Amino acid sequence: MAYDYEKSIRPGKLPHIWCPGCGHGIVMKGLIRAMDTCNLDRKMTSIVSGIGCASRLPGYLDACTLHTAHGRAAAFATGVKMANPEMTVICCGGDGDGTAIGGNHFIHACRRNIDMTYVIMNNYIYGMTGGQFSPCTPTGHLASTTPYGNPDPVFDISKLAIGAGATYVARTTAFHATQIDKLIAEGIKHKGMAIIEVLDDCPTTYGRRNKFRSVVDMMKRLKDMAVPVQAASKMTAEQLEGKILTGVLYKEDKPEYCEQYQNVIERAQGKAS
Amino acid sequence: MAKKVALLQGNEACAHGAVYAGAKFFAGYPITPSTEVAEVLSVELPKVGGKFIQMEDEIGAMAAVIGASLTGAKAITATSGPGVSLKQELIGYACIAETPCVIINVMRGGPSTGMPTGPGQSDVMQARWGTHGDHAAIAVVPASCQEIYSETVRAFNLAEKYRMPVQVLYDEIVGHMRERVEFPEPGELEVIDRQAPDVSPEDYKPYDATKGQVPPLAAFGSGYKFHVTGLNKAADGFPTTKAELVDAEERRQVDKVMDNAADIEKNEEYMTEDAEVILWAYGSTSRSARYAVNELRSQGVKAGLFRPITLWPFPEKRTLELAEQVKAIVVPEMNLGQMIYEVERVSQGKCKIAGVHRVDGEPLNPGEIMAKVKEVL
Ligand SMILES: Cc1ncc(C[n+]2csc(CCOP(=O)(O)OP(=O)(O)O)c2C)c(N)n1
Ligand code: SF4
Numbered sequence: 001m002a003y004d005y006e007k008s009i010r011p012g013k014l015p016h017i018w019c020p021g022c023g024h025g026i027v028m029k030g031l032i033r034a035m036d037t038c039n040l041d042r043k044m045t046s047i048v049s050g051i052g053c054a055s056r057l058p059g060y061l062d063a064c065t066l067h068t069a070h071g072r073a074a075a076f077a078t079g080v081k082m083a084n085p086e087m088t089v090i091c092c093g094g095d096g097d098g099t100a101i102g103g104n105h106f107i108h109a110c111r112r113n114i115d116m117t118y119v120i121m122n123n124y125i126y127g128m129t130g131g132q133f134s135p136c137t138p139t140g141h142l143a144s145t146t147p148y149g150n151p152d153p154v155f156d157i158s159k160l161a162i163g164a165g166a167t168y169v170a171r172t173t174a175f176h177a178t179q180i181d182k183l184i185a186e187g188i189k190h191k192g193m194a195i196i197e198v199l200d201d202c203p204t205t206y207g208r209r210n211k212f213r214s215v216v217d218m219m220k221r222l223k224d225m226a227v228p229v230q231a232a233s234k235m236t237a238e239q240l241e242g243k244i245l246t247g248v249l250y251k252e253d254k255p256e257y258c259e260q261y262q263n264v265i266e267r268a269q270g271k272a273s
Numbered sequence: 274m275a276k277k278v279a280l281l282q283g284n285e286a287c288a289h290g291a292v293y294a295g296a297k298f299f300a301g302y303p304i305t306p307s308t309e310v311a312e313v314l315s316v317e318l319p320k321v322g323g324k325f326i327q328m329e330d331e332i333g334a335m336a337a338v339i340g341a342s343l344t345g346a347k348a349i350t351a352t353s354g355p356g357v358s359l360k361q362e363l364i365g366y367a368c369i370a371e372t373p374c375v376i377i378n379v380m381r382g383g384p385s386t387g388m389p390t391g392p393g394q395s396d397v398m399q400a401r402w403g404t405h406g407d408h409a410a411i412a413v414v415p416a417s418c419q420e421i422y423s424e425t426v427r428a429f430n431l432a433e434k435y436r437m438p439v440q441v442l443y444d445e446i447v448g449h450m451r452e453r454v455e456f457p458e459p460g461e462l463e464v465i466d467r468q469a470p471d472v473s474p475e476d477y478k479p480y481d482a483t484k485g486q487v488p489p490l491a492a493f494g495s496g497y498k499f500h501v502t503g504l505n506k507a508a509d510g511f512p513t514t515k516a517e518l519v520d521a522e523e524r525r526q527v528d529k530v531m532d533n534a535a536d537i538e539k540n541e542e543y544m545t546e547d548a549e550v551i552l553w554a555y556g557s558t559s560r561s562a563r564y565a566v567n568e569l570r571s572q573g574v575k576a577g578l579f580r581p582i583t584l585w586p587f588p589e590k591r592t593l594e595l596a597e598q599v600k601a602i603v604v605p606e607m608n609l610g611q612m613i614y615e616v617e618r619v620s621q622g623k624c625k626i627a628g629v630h631r632v633d634g635e636p637l638n639p640g641e642i643m644a645k646v647k648e649v650l
Contacts, residue, residue: 010500042498043494043496043497043498046494048340051503058500059502059511059512063498064494064497065498065500065501066340066343066493066501066502067500067501067502068366069336069363069503072333072336072363075328075329075333075336075340076337076340078300078326078333078337078340079298079300079336079340079341079342079344079348080340080341080343080344080493082337082341083298083324083340083341083342084494087494104329104333105333108328108329261319264325265319267319269320
């Protein structure tokens with residue numbers, strides 16, 4: 001299928017602010033393709049983000065876009081979706097935004113299983129503020145605030161989402177560009193909370209500091225780390241050491257939050273009449 | 274048909290007022306002494322097809338309220354001191370993104386967790402300045418259960434009319450006391466809805482100052498696609514750092530309140546015409562002050578009560594006029610001095626000013642107010 005990216009980009013909003021080689025643009029293209037695949041009516045689509053380089057994404061897209069405060073995307077989106085369940089709601093943002101400051105909203109949005117799709121761009125770092133470590137920075141790696149190597153353990157975002165109750169969880173990488181849109185599209189079609197984690201790259205503040213000499217090096221790393229879930233089932237624990245599973249990691253049908261609330265309304269109104 | 278009446282707590286009256294105003298969305302996080310607002314709305318909102326959600330914290334609640342409001346729903350949250358402190362960043366967001374919403378703050382003692390079941394009036398400055406950056410604020414301070422009902426309706430009206438967050442502040446005493454409340458008939462109280470755009474979706478700009486000080490706000494999902502951000506932005510809603518655009522937007526957003534202060538302002542005066550001393554009091558404290566006025570009058574002291582119902586913007590003009598008329602203004606407050614600074618500021622030294630303060634969780638009683646009046650006269 002040929003995609004008309006121009007149609008989805010707001011007139012006059014390019015060039016974007018992202019650095020050369022940043023993966024966020026790849027994710028944006030994937031999101032555009034997914035929105036096309038799902039034939040979304042942009043007037044009925046709300047794209048919500050927090051703060052960070054990744055969170056600048058909605059501004060470039062022609063839809064009802066909401067660039068909120070650091071970490072609060074899922075909570076704003078909950079208000080949008082609940083108040084108007086007719087809308088398709090898509091969240092996007094970085095790993096720091098979604099799982100550090102926004103961690104509480106993230107897990108509770110998963111728990112409610114509210115019908116939205118959250119694309120989380122995990123570049124292992126706080127890009128916008130200049131490369132401080134995030135809950136996803138690998139232990140031992142360098143960030144501007146971990147000059148002796150990061151002492152913190154790491155969040156596995158997808159596992160976190162599954163544990164919290166999201167009913168569709170998928171992961172891919174910025175290298176696997178053609179998989180991004182397929183997973184997001186599936187997430188949009190899924191009724192309930194869909195998390196799509198995209199392992200992303202930030203050459204500017206993470207790559208440089210951790211001696212990935214070029215964007216190509218970083219992409220190669222993402223490629224090497226990724227193991228499709230199907231393939232992984234045939235691999236030993238040893239072979240899987242240091243690898244990251246990609247594809248649809250979890251899928252389940254469970255009552256969706258807004259639909260459940262509709263029952264509340266019916267019960268309340270039944271009593272009232 | 275006789276009007277429906279009920280013996281309601283202030284917090285319950287607030288919830289019913291919100292429904293009267295057309296509220297369709299509540300998001301909150303439980304905190305004493307505001308919780309009954311949430312509890313009643315969890316019952317009442319779904320009856321009118323509205324939504325109630327208990328969020329994971331106050332920040333999430335404020336976020337959800339703003340999100341819901343952007344879809345066109347009248348949205349409200351209710352909390353108390355520590356909760357408002359958490360909401361502050363997003364109150365600023367609602368200011369800059371010009372999103373109508375109502376925030377109920379049932380004031381308790383503080384700072385920090387303070388006195389959850391004790392009254393306080395120490396968030397009045399937080400209501401004015403409680404977010405970063407320059408911004409205007411609107412806050413109302415009802416003093417009875419009936420007035421909590423009607424002021425909650427008015428808070429929604431002001432939020433919708435001026436496209437911004439509006440706070441309703443009352444202390445624990447009025448929040449938890451029970452009084453006879455008359456339910457107004459539909460149409461009896463004014464209900465204002467935000468102005469919808471009169472241009473096509475292609476021509477719509479959410480911050481188009483050529484449409485007036487308060488540009489119309491389209492709803493997400495109504496056919497209009499637009500961008501909302503907490504960054505300084507131009508008329509089309511997209512970020513800008515162009516000095517002249519940032520400056521004009523900031524000033525418009527403050528001016529829309531200050532230029533319309535007379536429309537937003539609401540006060541009550543009692544025996545002020547010939548007064549030589551004014552009790553300047555709000556909320557539950559004004560009830561003790563009114564009692565004190567009657568007692569003082571019976572003793573031959575020409576006392577009067579000035580009771581702001583709109584606290585922000587501050588009733589500057591009338592306070593100055595009164596300062597020019599009287600020998601002294603006495604400001605009783607359940608804090609160690611907050612609004613008294615404003616009274617001092619606008620009175621320009623025209624009369625003596627004294628405060629009566631309590632922060633021990635006990636109501637201010639008429640006796641201590643009277644004693645202060647006698648001391649300053
Ligand atoms: C309340 C608050 N705290 C801190 C910040 C500063 N801040 C802005 S973006 C950011 C980190 C963003 O990192 P991430 O979400 O991983 O996105 P990236 O920039 O890497 O795409 C931080 C800490 C802020 N804007 N607001
Ligand atoms: S700093 Fe990093 S995350 Fe931000 S735009 Fe540059 S490369 Fe991308």
